[in-house]
Amino acid sequence: MALVKTMDMLAACERGKYAVGAFNLNSLDQAPFLIKRAEQLKAPLLLVEPGVIEKYMSFEDFASVAARAAAKASIPVGIHLSHGLDLEQTERAAKAGFTSVMYDGSKLPYEENVRTTKIAVEIGRKYGCAVEGELGALGSSFANVSESMTDPALAKDFVARTGVDILAVAIGNAHGFYKGTPSLDFKRLEEIRYALMPYNCYLTLHGGTGIPENHIKRSIEMGIVKVCIYTEMCHEGKKDTVAYLNAHPEYTGNYDIPEMLAACMGGFARSMESCMNMFMCIGKADSDIAALPYTPKTFAPTAMKSAAAPIAASPASDIPPNTDIGPAYPSLPAENKNFKATGRFWDKNV
Numbered sequence: 001m002a003l004v005k006t007m008d009m010l011a012a013c014e015r016g017k018y019a020v021g022a023f024n025l026n027s028l029d030q031a032p033f034l035i036k037r038a039e040q041l042k043a044p045l046l047l048v049e050p051g052v053i054e055k056y057m058s059f060e061d062f063a064s065v066a067a068r069a070a071a072k073a074s075i076p077v078g079i080h081l082s083h084g085l086d087l088e089q090t091e092r093a094a095k096a097g098f099t100s101v102m103y104d105g106s107k108l109p110y111e112e113n114v115r116t117t118k119i120a121v122e123i124g125r126k127y128g129c130a131v132e133g134e135l136g137a138l139g140s141s142f143a144n145v146s147e148s149m150t151d152p153a154l155a156k157d158f159v160a161r162t163g164v165d166i167l168a169v170a171i172g173n174a175h176g177f178y179k180g181t182p183s184l185d186f187k188r189l190e191e192i193r194y195a196l197m198p199y200n201c202y203l204t205l206h207g208g209t210g211i212p213e214n215h216i217k218r219s220i221e222m223g224i225v226k227v228c229i230y231t232e233m234c235h236e237g238k239k240d241t242v243a244y245l246n247a248h249p250e251y252t253g254n255y256d257i258p259e260m261l262a263a264c265m266g267g268f269a270r271s272m273e274s275c276m277n278m279f280m281c282i283g284k285a286d287s288d289i290a291a292l293p294y295t296p297k298t299f300a301p302t303a304m305k306s307a308a309a310p311i312a313a314s315p316a317s318d319i320p321p322n323t324d325i326g327p328a329y330p331s332l333p334a335e336n337k338n339f340k341a342t343g344r345f346w347d348k349n350v
């Protein structure tokens, strides 16, 4: 199983009617820890670099550690960049060996989002990794709705013109904690899914924390194959860290840091498990997803790059290029032979 193409993983989700959890990481040691727990649950896993932590760890280090841990795992594991800040950062991740990258142009005017996302897709094709784009805008922390919802007709135009493999949709979801109980716009999701059926493009839901379980499951039934989680994991990790420290008042200076970190990781893992339950992916790891070849070799340390640093020639990645990820570029309207309309999405009473 091991390291797999993100597109293969999402295709398995589509076939099995479940979603993979895309969990943001904060540190390198989190990768083997979460993989171990996911192995126990027999669930596929998408390890996510949320983009903003590149200043703490290079993409090469992240990909190297994650891929090495994935190579030994009994479950399918992908490595994903979320919310790539710009095209340069997106390319750094693609070059480092991520199996998928997100370029987030959702805050740009529509035509500029199309233009830059199309370039991101070309970058992805060059390095053989899948590319995610976003249309519509998610609200930030403490919002209770998306800032602007994804327009189904525009989604079709966006996918047709950019060739993105994965589309992040705004259907009432938002990042951070919600003010009240969020309610997803299923009619909109249905219309988006229907509009995109001719394309080999998967749908992803960001801002998974706090969305009611029945809404998460309904969205998966309607075509969501990847759900992003971060806030809840942070919350649970912090809770367990504080509980650990409170339980050990004798530590006035010399904390047992490994134990404290393990407590934090325990919170992460518990949160991941409850999300995986909602995503209906537990026990779904034994699919027939092909493993990517991986040959560990000496990894030369490189200087840390800041997010603003220009792209520099990097040492050869120890992960082979990920080719043949799915659709030809641009995505062909699948008038193509593999396309089968099942009626699954639009016959529901939404």
Ligand SMILES: [Zn+2]
Binding pocket: 082, 083, 175, 206, 207, 228
């Ligand atoms: Zn997000």
